[in-house]
Amino acid sequence: MTAVTRPTLHHLALTVTDLASSVQWYGEVFGVHPVLDVPHQGGVGRILADADRRLMIALHHHDANDGALGHETTTGLDHAGFAVPSRADLEHWQDHLEAHGVVRADVADKPLTQSPIADEPYASVLVFRDRDNIQLEFFAPAH
Template identity: 90%
Template sequence: MTVTQPKLHHLALTVTDLEASVQWYGEVFGVQPVLDVPHPGGVGRILADADHQLMIALHHHDTNDGALCKETVTGLDHAGFAVGSRADLEQWQDHLEAHGVVRADTADKPLTQSPIADEPYASVLVFRDQDNIQLELFAPASH
């Protein structure tokens, strides 16, 4: 049996402050709230760009203890996004800084970004949101 290769439909993240995260993700990724999806003990807010090619669901859970995300425990390690070139990554560095994501030697705490790493497989910019969720932007390696 052959199945159709799926494409990512949306990325869903649990956040500590829904309104602050909606604002930050909206400003950084150019996505806007399109739908609230209540669930037992909370709500998911769906954010999307104009053509729904990028959709991020931010979830609030009433039982959230407010702890920061750690990729060293079972669950999300990071989310990776593609851009077209290393020059795009350089523009993203400035864009992120304009939205409170400071440059650092390593992105190891909330609202920090690393220098661009030019790896054999890609150029990578690592950054974190206010809940310490690690996000990465990848550009094709230039050989």
């Protein structure tokens, strides 16, 4: 049997309630910019990417979206995790997120909130949420 090539993540696709606001927020926070619109039945996907297209995020608008906020306890995306090199990078991200409206809180349990950095045995973790309450995380290797 021939071994398969290990895939890498090509893009992260998220359904959002307000495409324009989410494009602006993800663009400011992650430094990605619209590169392509992909119409689909009942909506459109807007592809955002950085200059070398190593980070690509697809934000989808569906006409049938009822406007409900996302939550990890329902079937579908639980969260997306991004790697950063060090805990110091997490501290810089805290400030960067705050500068883009993601307020510090005891727990990241509402849209545009971030938790304190948790130093776990497996990694240091910064949890935050986007405008639609989708949970995102930054991971740095454990010290």
